[in-house]
Amino acid sequence: MRFIDREDEIKLLEEARELSKRKLYSVCIFGPRRVGKTRLVLEFIRDTDLYFFVNKDKTSESLLHEFQETLRERNIIGELEVIDDWDKFFKVIFERFNGVIVFDEFQNFKFVDPSVFSTLQKFIDLYENRRNLLIIFCGSLIGLVKKVFSRKEPLYGRVKRRLRLRPLSISGVYEMCKELKLSFETMLKLYSIFGGFPRYYVAIEDENLEGKPFEEIIEKFFLVENAMFEDEVNMILSIEFGKRKGLYYDILCAVATGCRRISEIASFLQRRQTSITRQLNELIREFEYLTYEEQILGKKRLLKISHPLINFWMRFFYRNYSLYVQRNPTFIAKIKREINAYLGERFEEICRELFPKLAPMKYTKIGKHWGKSPLDGSTYEIDILAINEKTNEILFAECKWAENVDAEKIVKKLAKIAEYVRWNVDDRIEHFAVFAKSFSKRLKDFDGRKVFCYSLRDLERALVKTRSTGS
Numbered sequence: 001m002r003f004i005d006r007e008d009e010i011k012l013l014e015e016a017r018e019l020s021k022r023k024l025y026s027v028c029i030f031g032p033r034r035v036g037k038t039r040l041v042l043e044f045i046r047d048t049d050l051y052f053f054v055n056k057d058k059t060s061e062s063l064l065h066e067f068q069e070t071l072r073e074r075n076i077i078g079e080l081e082v083i084d085d086w087d088k089f090f091k092v093i094f095e096r097f098n099g100v101i102v103f104d105e106f107q108n109f110k111f112v113d114p115s116v117f118s119t120l121q122k123f124i125d126l127y128e129n130r131r132n133l134l135i136i137f138c139g140s141l142i143g144l145v146k147k148v149f150s151r152k153e154p155l156y157g158r159v160k161r162r163l164r165l166r167p168l169s170i171s172g173v174y175e176m177c178k179e180l181k182l183s184f185e186t187m188l189k190l191y192s193i194f195g196g197f198p199r200y201y202v203a204i205e206d207e208n209l210e211g212k213p214f215e216e217i218i219e220k221f222f223l224v225e226n227a228m229f230e231d232e233v234n235m236i237l238s239i240e241f242g243k244r245k246g247l248y249y250d251i252l253c254a255v256a257t258g259c260r261r262i263s264e265i266a267s268f269l270q271r272r273q274t275s276i277t278r279q280l281n282e283l284i285r286e287f288e289y290l291t292y293e294e295q296i297l298g299k300k301r302l303l304k305i306s307h308p309l310i311n312f313w314m315r316f317f318y319r320n321y322s323l324y325v326q327r328n329p330t331f332i333a334k335i336k337r338e339i340n341a342y343l344g345e346r347f348e349e350i351c352r353e354l355f356p357k358l359a360p361m362k363y364t365k366i367g368k369h370w371g372k373s374p375l376d377g378s379t380y381e382i383d384i385l386a387i388n389e390k391t392n393e394i395l396f397a398e399c400k401w402a403e404n405v406d407a408e409k410i411v412k413k414l415a416k417i418a419e420y421v422r423w424n425v426d427d428r429i430e431h432f433a434v435f436a437k438s439f440s441k442r443l444k445d446f447d448g449r450k451v452f453c454y455s456l457r458d459l460e461r462a463l464v465k466t467r468s469t470g471s
Contacts, residue, residue, distance in 0.1 A: 001205050002179060003043050004198075005172030006036070012163055013044045013136075017100060019160075020134035024127055026158060029138045030145045031165035032307065033236050034199040037138050040165060041102045049100040050074070050093075056108035063112055064089060086116050090123045098132040107143030121154040142240055142287060167196030170353055174463050176201045181211035184460040185437070189214040192346035195308035203228060218339070222317075223332055233313040240287060247279050248287075249318065252305060255290065256314035260302035296367045296385045297423050308346070315342060344401035348383045351399045351435045351454075355384060357462040360452040361431060364389045373420055380417050384433065392424050397433035405436035407443040407453050415446065435459075 019025045029037050052067055068083040076096055083089050109116040149155055173196055177187035194200040209217050221229045241248050254268040266273040283290040292301040305311040316335050317324045323331040363386040370381045384397035396414045411432045433452040443451040
């Protein structure tokens with residue numbers, strides 16, 4: 001599949017290549033698993049450059065022998081020359097090689113031979129003014145940045161640039177799905193589950209699922225026997241969490257199920273709040289699998305899972321994993337029934353992401369909002385609340401994952417909820433917006449206030465326009 005939507009990252013690496021012509025330069029590329037780090041470096045490097053994958057399952061001797069043979073094939077060392085320790089390996093690299101050298105999954109040296117970090121530190125310091133050598137360290141956020149290059153480690157301060165590779169934007173995923181001959185609605189459904197992680201869209205091509213409906217793709221990826229991504233989340237989390245994974249899993253499952261406050265999570269797990277505080281903080285600060293969604297107006301916040309596939313898997317599979325492994329027909333049928341409601345929840349987040357591309361008004365803040373009705377104390381939610389603090393404009397929006405939506409009915413409900421939002425009530429300009437698959441009845445204004453209606457067709461047009469203008 002064509003390499004998509006990484007122009008800025010390639011530009012940064014090309015700049016690093018130019019800078020390395022003056023003196024030794026190093027770049028750390030990090031990000032979550034499946035985000036496309038390896039594909040990025042392979043697209044960047046040339047035939048004359050070196051690529052080494054650090055396999056954590058190999059012994060130090062075995063990995064060194066593999067790397068030695070790569071140097072021999074490239075005529076960097078002679079036929080009879082032997083490299084029998086890492087000191088000799090790096091001495092050859094720093095003294096004889098010109099170009100780019102990539103160490104993929106560099107953090108795995110802590111399993112193979114941790115002394116490599118100190119050895120490499122020595123050579124980086126000794127050859128600081130050496131020209132024409134760019135070293136790229138590639139790996140995960142946790143293993144690479146928060147451990148190998150952290151303040152107390154030998155390689156701290158030895159990296160000139162850090163490149164955090166984030167998931168593709170929805171525009172990038174749209175381009176991929178166009179190549180895969182998938183409809184816009186199918187793209188939105190897949191994006192709801194996989195987010196901007198390229199690996200899962202490439203798998204559609206690998207499995208010859210181009211142009212297939214969403215249901216068939218999900219069936220092949222998760223629901224059939226020996227499904228392609230049956231154990232994907234387990235594998236990702238076990239690598240990151242190691243042996244301490246049990247309670248982390250349970251907390252993620254609680255959040256995915258709808259427990260978004262620490263008190264709710266503790267109740268769900270039948271534990272004291274103090275017994276989960278450390279793990280909760282680690283999921284937020286260290287692993288970054290949890291984040292907070294904050295009110296636009298107010299100080300309240302709710303937890304949510306930041307990784308879409310982990311959220312999906314925890315919601316549907318983790319709690320009843322035995323039934324899933326058995327492919328229990330009742331359990332599988334239940335998933336198929338409930339998945340559309342889940343897509344509706346995710347549609348809200350997608351609409352918030354697309355909102356800037358539609359630009360019905362300029363805003364200074366945007367997000368979700370919730371609170372208590374002053375009339376009866378019931379909870380109300382606003383899917384999208386956007387405000388402009390300079391012009392006193394405020395927009396209330398609702399997102400409906402449904403066909404033939406009556407916009408007037410939705411806006412009447414929004415107008416009532418708008419009364420509960422006490423922001424510049426005497427001097428504000430109100431607007432409303434409705435997002436839906438399609439409309440039976442659109443609306444342009446309501447009681448003198450503008451109304452914006454966006455169908456899936458409108459959302460796709462906004463994406464196409466954004467891609468064509470490069471904004």
